[in-house]
Amino acid sequence: MTWDQMQELMWPATWETLGMVGIAGLATLVIGLPIGLLLVLTDRDGLLQNLAVSRVLGAIVNVGRSIPFVILIVAVIPLTRAIAGTTLGWQAASVPLAVGAIPFFARLVETSVREVDGGLVEALKSMGAGTGTIVRKTLLPEALPSLVASATTTVIALIGYSAMAGTVGGGGLGDLAIRYGYQRFETGFMWVIVAELVVIVTVLQLLGDFAARRLSHRGDYRSPLSFFRSAGEKPKDAEEDLLSSY
Amino acid sequence: MITTKGLTKVYRSQGREVRALDDVDLHVRQGEVFGVVGTSGAGKSTLVRCVNLLERPTAGTVTVDGVELTALSGSEQRAGRELRAARQRIGMVFQHFNLLSSRTVQQNVELPLEITGLDRRERRRKAAELLDLVGLADKARSYPSQLSGGQKQRVGIARALAGDPKVLLSDEATSALDPETTRSILKLLRELNQQLGLTVLLITHEMEVIKSVCDSAALMRGGRVVETGQLTDLLSDGHSRIARDLFPLGDFGTGGPDRTVLEITFQGDAPAQPFVSQLARTYQIDINILGAAVETIAGRLVGRMRVELPGSHTDNVVPIGYLRQQGLQVDVLDLSNGAAA
Numbered sequence A: 001m002t003w004d005q006m007q008e009l010m011w012p013a014t015w016e017t018l019g020m021v022g023i024a025g026l027a028t029l030v031i032g033l034p035i036g037l038l039l040v041l042t043d044r045d046g047l048l049q050n051l052a053v054s055r056v057l058g059a060i061v062n063v064g065r066s067i068p069f070v071i072l073i074v075a076v077i078p079l080t081r082a083i084a085g086t087t088l089g090w091q092a093a094s095v096p097l098a099v100g101a102i103p104f105f106a107r108l109v110e111t112s113v114r115e116v117d118g119g120l121v122e123a124l125k126s127m128g129a130g131t132g133t134i135v136r137k138t139l140l141p142e143a144l145p146s147l148v149a150s151a152t153t154t155v156i157a158l159i160g161y162s163a164m165a166g167t168v169g170g171g172g173l174g175d176l177a178i179r180y181g182y183q184r185f186e187t188g189f190m191w192v193i194v195a196e197l198v199v200i201v202t203v204l205q206l207l208g209d210f211a212a213r214r215l216s217h218r219g220d221y222r223s224p225l226s227f228f229r230s231a232g233e234k235p236k237d238a239e240e241d242l243l244s245s246y
Numbered sequence B: 001m002i003t004t005k006g007l008t009k010v011y012r013s014q015g016r017e018v019r020a021l022d023d024v025d026l027h028v029r030q031g032e033v034f035g036v037v038g039t040s041g042a043g044k045s046t047l048v049r050c051v052n053l054l055e056r057p058t059a060g061t062v063t064v065d066g067v068e069l070t071a072l073s074g075s076e077q078r079a080g081r082e083l084r085a086a087r088q089r090i091g092m093v094f095q096h097f098n099l100l101s102s103r104t105v106q107q108n109v110e111l112p113l114e115i116t117g118l119d120r121r122e123r124r125r126k127a128a129e130l131l132d133l134v135g136l137a138d139k140a141r142s143y144p145s146q147l148s149g150g151q152k153q154r155v156g157i158a159r160a161l162a163g164d165p166k167v168l169l170s171d172e173a174t175s176a177l178d179p180e181t182t183r184s185i186l187k188l189l190r191e192l193n194q195q196l197g198l199t200v201l202l203i204t205h206e207m208e209v210i211k212s213v214c215d216s217a218a219l220m221r222g223g224r225v226v227e228t229g230q231l232t233d234l235l236s237d238g239h240s241r242i243a244r245d246l247f248p249l250g251d252f253g254t255g256g257p258d259r260t261v262l263e264i265t266f267q268g269d270a271p272a273q274p275f276v277s278q279l280a281r282t283y284q285i286d287i288n289i290l291g292a293a294v295e296t297i298a299g300r301l302v303g304r305m306r307v308e309l310p311g312s313h314t315d316n317v318v319p320i321g322y323l324r325q326q327g328l329q330v331d332v333l334d335l336s337n338g339a340a341a
């Protein structure tokens, strides 16, 4: 297989992967965020304590997270058909991807929001703030760096899932790797595709880290990739933060 | 300004009941600095949190500035509109500052004003004014993570004042600070109290704090207020626990059949008279000074001295009478009122 042949196959597949991950990712953020917030707010001692809602929501999220993705793809076929009008192609693959990622992201959102210091909520209450104000002015802004990190993790997980969605008719890089690399023994091509995925994932992680870091004014944000960086690198210090605030 | 009646708070967790507040009647007068002291777990935090109803009391009423807050609607988690409006008039300062890390100092101070719905320009002006008041005008654009503890607490105070409150609640506002910073924060609170006529209810476990800023104090133990009053009154009460804790003269020395131990308290200009030497000369007795302390409390000079006279209480009735005539407060410590020991 020549490099030109590879490229001819890879570019469309790359766009398919980015397309399905993009659409599914967007849907996941938009739907998963409120679900994650509700998980926190309706829990015991939450601002909107409602144990019935909390349990039902928690159960749905748990079920969603337990179902193996391959089974989920099949299980949501009716939904896929209703939304995308077909069950083939990358557009259709976005549906099971979103359905699988929403509960995952919702849990991450829940964790991020729970990490916001209860003292801040208390302070807002003491100023006479209502629940909506507390969510808008404290919970979300304070959790933002962590939420961005969660979104990064989710999008990267989606890229992994997209390979599976691809094999059942969605196309994309994962599908390509399996069809050529595995089924036609083009091992070299398979590694090229894997390398491309590694590049995509790394770039996304770096972008996510950069954003989270810029948004954090606590000076304690640690990237999951920081492990790979040189040990001598200092976390962002106060002086740098001061400069960046102007 | 703040009145609680029969305030009771019972926590129930895992079938266990904790009576954090037990029938607390408290009265904080307008314009005073009122300190609440007590050991850990005495219910101090619960008390302040009940004042702005962050904690719903199990029983009793809370009235702040003429509004009975306990009569306003809302649950512990969701406050009704009227209660939220009332809270905007009550500032609160926290031990761990509780500043938003995502906002600059200026934006933190503006936060309460955003909640009251002030427009942007007004918020800016007000925040700048408050930061000036607490001496942090140059830090307006810093983030809380770039400030020292004392500076953070100044921001916390500026933020608490943003809504022009009449009442400021403070739960251990200085407990996370070193002694020097503590003093500067207390001085600031005192100035605000005097300049703005702010009523301050502060919680502390340090007698030093009471001594340096409070007009009145209450001592809590096991959810109850065991003693309360103005410091000047407490100091002239020989049995006051607060007064004794303000003046730890040590444990030694109660009277007996051949010696009498007196505790002499003087306020204002009484110490100007050399009463010890006068006493010794007039009655030809040897006076042994066991301990003494002089402090400025609630803006007044107050001193206490423990002395030992030879002979039993009945032998010393005349000298004691003499001291009392000088306007001094004299308490005889003997075995029967060993409370002081």
Ligand SMILES: Nc1ncnc2c1ncn2[C@@H]1O[C@H](COP(=O)(O)OP(=O)(O)OP(=O)(O)O)[C@@H](O)[C@H]1O
Pocket (backbone or CB within 6 Å): B011, B012, B013, B018, B019, B020, B038, B039, B040, B041, B042, B043, B044, B045, B046, B047, B205
């Ligand atoms: N949310 C809660 N649930 C159950 N018990 C509680 C709760 N909050 C406080 N208590 C109990 O109420 C009592 C009083 O607590 P509080 O926090 O008011 O004490 P404190 O005087 O402020 O102590 P400290 O000086 O340590 O801050 C304690 O016994 C505590 O265990």
Ligand SMILES: [Mg+2]
Pocket (backbone or CB within 6 Å): B044, B045, B046, B172
């Ligand atoms: Mg406390």
